[in-house]
Amino acid sequence: MTQVAAGAAAGAAGAAGPLTFAAALDAAADTLRRAGIPAPRLEARLLLCHVVDVGMATVIGHPERRLDAAGRARLETLVLERARRRPLAQILGMREFWSLPIGVTSDVLVPRPESETLVEAVLERVGDRGRPTRVLDLGTGSGCLLLALLSELPAATGIGVDRSRAALRVARDNAVALGLVGRARFVQGDWTGPLRARFDIIVANPPYVPTAVLATLEPEVARYEPHQALDGGADGLAAYRALIPGLAAILCTGAVVALEVGAGQAAAVAALLRDHGLADSAVRNDLAGVARCVIASDGQPPGA
Numbered sequence: 001m002t003q004v005a006a007g008a009a010a011g012a013a014g015a016a017g018p019l020t021f022a023a024a025l026d027a028a029a030d031t032l033r034r035a036g037i038p039a040p041r042l043e044a045r046l047l048l049c050h051v052v053d054v055g056m057a058t059v060i061g062h063p064e065r066r067l068d069a070a071g072r073a074r075l076e077t078l079v080l081e082r083a084r085r086r087p088l089a090q091i092l093g094m095r096e097f098w099s100l101p102i103g104v105t106s107d108v109l110v111p112r113p114e115s116e117t118l119v120e121a122v123l124e125r126v127g128d129r130g131r132p133t134r135v136l137d138l139g140t141g142s143g144c145l146l147l148a149l150l151s152e153l154p155a156a157t158g159i160g161v162d163r164s165r166a167a168l169r170v171a172r173d174n175a176v177a178l179g180l181v182g183r184a185r186f187v188q189g190d191w192t193g194p195l196r197a198r199f200d201i202i203v204a205n206p207p208y209v210p211t212a213v214l215a216t217l218e219p220e221v222a223r224y225e226p227h228q229a230l231d232g233g234a235d236g237l238a239a240y241r242a243l244i245p246g247l248a249a250i251l252c253t254g255a256v257v258a259l260e261v262g263a264g265q266a267a268a269v270a271a272l273l274r275d276h277g278l279a280d281s282a283v284r285n286d287l288a289g290v291a292r293c294v295i296a297s298d299g300q301p302p303g304a
């Protein structure tokens with residue numbers, strides 16, 4: 001038995017009656033710490049908030065409150081899942097992106113803060129946010145990019161494309177939950193293949209991890225996130241080679257294209273865009289200073 005399993009089993013053995021929040025948090029944080037989770041106490045609190053359905057202020061401010069036996073058993077189950085390195089967002093069923101609660105399952109990539117770089121880059125280039133705009137999100141996954149843009153552009157409509165039917169179900173549920181489903185459509189297909197319309201804004205966060213690197217990623221990613229959302233082929237650029245040639249046919253005049261890239265991939269992706277008629281490109285860094293987004297346009301003002 002591993003140290004983590006032994007600790008959790010010891011916790012479960014005593015899981016008969018109620019426990020104060022303080023004691024429950026101590027036990028949970030201890031199990032998470034031994035499993036190598038980087039912020040064990042914070043995650044223990046988030047899991048407790050989830051189980052008892054209260055806010056962080058209650059969990060921190062009322063250590064004397066009691067968790068009943070059912071809550072205690074539920075918390076111990078979730079702590080054990082997290083100790084096995086299942087992503088916290090999958091356990092909680094959500095992750096905040098662009099200040100929106102985005103539902104997450106094991107069928108979609110957990111939205112990453114660095115992907116907000118694309119949203120910022122696009123919004124900076126949209127002159128009039130109230131103008132009717134057509135948005136396309138290729139490889140939409142949870143729908144986080146499309147839904148963030150629709151939340152900022154009140155007259156925009158958009159399409160999210162994904163190869164995965166299961167991911168599209170998650171994206172649609174998110175659109176419903178956010179009250180954006182009237183302006184969003186979700187289409188199954190291979191990149192630009194199913195599309196006949198033209199778009200003013202195209203965003204994509206394609207899989208870009210080189211295949212050989214996948215197994216070396218942290219366990220949360222390598223074991224639990226969908227490989228079709230991550231695997232970018234031998235050099236990580238396979239998806240860009242597949243989707244960029246289809247862009248020219250679906251761009252409006254003055255359209256903006258924003259593609260997320262992995263570290264060190266920006267120049268190669270900008271070159272691919274240039275080879276396919278999008279010469280006017282720029283790079284935007286994420287908060288960690290990594291070149292994260294290649295933005296391209298044909299140099300015309302949007303909607304020209």
Ligand SMILES: C[S@@+](CC[C@H](N)C(=O)[O-])C[C@H]1O[C@@H](n2cnc3c(N)ncnc32)[C@H](O)[C@@H]1O
Nearest residue numbers: 109139140141162163164190191205206207229
């Ligand atoms: C890195 S995830 C991005 C998800 C989401 N846009 C985000 O930023 O969190 C890439 C997505 O591309 C989808 N995908 C992979 N290959 C595809 C293809 N050939 N056509 C359409 N979507 C594809 C995956 O299913 C996955 O949802």
